[in-house]
Amino acid sequence: MQYWRKPLDADKIQVPHGEIHIVRDRCKGCGFCVEYCPRDVLELSKQFNIKGYHPPEAVLPEACVHCQLCEMLCPEFAIFVTLREEVETIES
């Protein structure tokens, strides 16, 4: 993560990591998750799913911070995030 100034409590803040799961064949390619992901983790893939839509794919999976915005915004219940154990502090 890049900051223009290092936060004073940087050693206390811990950034969680999420693991993204995409149910590709349930997706209808609306692009809500791609548009609103705050870390630009997702992108619409070039491949088709079984219904002929382009499901998203995680192009920057290590940037996910487990905010679960995509999970709440997805109208198809097709994407969700689980918490990975690894937690980094801001300094790293």
Place this chain on the structure above:
Amino acid sequence: MSKQNNNLPEHPMERLLRMDRIPHIWCSTCGIGTAVSCFISALEKFEYPMDKVAIVSGIGCTGRVAGYIKLDSFHSTHGRAIPFATGLKLANPELKVIVISGDGDLSAIGGNHLIHAARRNMDITVICVNNFIYAMTGGQSAPTTPLTANSSTAPYGNSDPPFNLPLLVGSCGATYVARWTALHIRRLTKSMHEALNKKGFSFIEVIAPCSTLYARRNRLGTGLDLMKFYHDNSEIKHGAPLEELDINFQQKIIVGKFIDKEKPTFVDNWNNWLSQKLGSKFVPYGVAKA
């Protein structure tokens, strides 16, 4: 499902969804699915036995919600979701009854039921997903279609002023009134959780994009473009005067929590009045059965 999905863990919302009916029928970029996932998140936080929660829907795109949520649910006739919910609540006061339906179903065909349930302060929660149009039947004008917006029954633009739903239910006496768009997911979830815990008639209007009819007929792009429009043009104003909440075509949408007050419910009023009139002869209804 393709082979690559076999190792996926279960989606956390699958516990409250009827997975044999998923994928649902809503179009790509429709906002109803987002409203449902907010509702499921609110239900997960709601500390109440889930076998005492009932969902009632009317007819229309949003009317399908009752069929997708794995709780006791009923898909009632057009406009009659609130009378059915009223009967359910009065027959078994222990139930938490939630009505999820569309703007056309609740405010046009069921308009009288809506205002009288609010007037009598029936203890139910009403979630109205407003997409400005009758979407399932081909895009006819609804009572919420904004002035000048195009619909299949108004090809030159709508000439009738629309309902201001928070003003309508607020002036009839609802105890909780809020409006959010489908993009305000966290605030909408919080609002739904508050409404579920509210005693009395609570009403939440969810502005949701309709891509296939409203956006296409009005040349507004897809539902994603409407979401971007909500992002740029909605203003959060808690406690705003209800008269200012009119929605005009492609103009600013005021969202927020407008009313949150306490009032005796229908059953409270009934019990108070009859125990005054009849004294010890009267057995209060719906309190401490056990």
